[in-house]
Amino acid sequence: MARALVNVPKAARQGEVVEIRAMIAHPMETGYRVGPNGINIPRDIIRRFACTYNGEEVFSADLFPAVSANPFIAFTLVATTSGTIDFTWTDDAGKTQTASAEITVG
Amino acid sequence: MRALWGLVGIIAAVVCSMAIAAGIEGSAKRSGFDFMTPETQALQADDMSNPGMLWVLQGEQLWQQSEGRADVACAGCHGDASQTMRGVATRYPAFDEATGRPIDLAGRINSCRGERQQAEPLTPESDALLALTAYVTHQSRGMPITPAIDARLAPFRDNGRRLFQSRIGQLDLSCASCHDDNWGKRLGGSVMPQAHPTGYPLYRLEWQTVGSLQRRLRNCMIGVRAEPFAFGAPELVDLELHLMERARGLRVETPAVRP
Incomplete structure (x- = not known):
């Protein structure tokens, strides 16, 4: 069950700069912590976040062990055309979680 | 004249001790927010x-998800949570007829799972139990905390107050030593709040996750170098009961964020 919250304005004017916010539930386990049995807890972090606007990648970020759990990423886009904004989070195992939102540009 | 001043002194002392016993009153009550x-x-x-x-x-x-051998979801009996669960969390912990003891919201969810859904109970502090508790409590956001007036709860609430005021651990501190007598001052780098449980389950930045009131209580017990009660222990529920009475009138904030 993907647990992600994305915030995209429903409507925007042509050429307007809009703020996009995305947050996902993830432990971001660094791999440096020791569990109760004395063995290191295996690393499990989100490595890459990407955002596509009508299929074209417009923003991406590489994440590292120092990033907190449940990473929150905010950035801006120029609203050009109506369409779908897709978000992809890829973890250490290569598993991806996705979310998407629609934007109407008038 | 001296006798009169003596009398005034005694009355003042009695009034002060009453004020301490009752905790923080009315307009002085402030949420951790x-x-x-x-x-x-x-x-x-x-x-x-x-x-x-x-x-x-x-x-x-x-x-919405069906669970257990009964294959029924919470929504199967309770319907739309925004209608049926509104205000429920403001009255918890409530008296549980089956056990003859107070039960908190997480305990109620687990007992409902066992009896109605015939499913395994969720482990304390599991994401699923915290998520359900947070969702149900969230339906009461903005509503004032109004614990049920139930005579059967009184002895448990008194036990909770006694625990709140008892000094424990190697540091020999009670909950009241910080949260009744010294709130607003600093302990190390952080301000000591009044310890009103207005936002549980809440997201604590230190934990980097959501946690229950019981986790917070155990945290404080470890902090004063005392042996904490186990999750679900009756003493913790009694403490919750006292804390909710102490916070009467403050508004529910779930899910709150705390440093």
Whole structure:
């Protein structure tokens, strides 16, 4: 069950700069912590976040062990055309979680 | 004249001790929210950046999901949580007829799972239990805490107050030593709040996850170098009962964010 919250304005004017916010539930386990049995807890972090606007990648970020759990990423886009904004989070195992939102540009 | 002053002194002492016994009164009551930095307050106030909302979201999905041998979802009996669960969390912990003891909301969810859904109980502090508790409590956000007036709860509430005021651990501190007598002052780098459980389950930045009131209570017990009660222990529920009575009138904030 993907647990992600994305915030995209429903409507925007042509050429307007809009703020996009995305947050996902993830432990971001660094791999440096020791569990109760004395063995290191295996690393499990989100490595890459990407955002596509009508299929074209417009923003991406590489994440590292120092990033907190449940990473929150905010950035801006120029609203050009109506369409779908897709978000992809890829973890250490290569598993991806996705979310998407629609934007109407008038 | 001297006798008169003596009498005034005695009355003043009695009034003061009454005030201490009752905790923090009326307008002096403040949520932990008021003691936070503006940045952390902003994080809680905006649902799109409040990480606790991730658990509320998960709880909403779990509410609709059929579970157990009875193959029934929470929604199967309780319907739309925004209608049926509104205000419920403001009255908990409530008296449980079956066990003859108070039960908190997480305990009620687990007992409902066992009896109605015939499913395995969720482990304390598991994401699923926290998510369901957060979702149900979230339905009461903004409503004042109004614990049930139930005579059967009185002895347990008194036990909770006794525990709150008992000195424990190697540091020999009671809950009241900090949260009744010294709130607003600093302990190390952080301000000591009044310890009103207005926002549980809440997202604690230190934990980097959502946690229950029982986790917080155990945290404080470890902090004063005492042996903490186990999750679900009757003593912790009694403490919850006292804390909710102490916070009467403050508004539910779930999911809150705390440093």
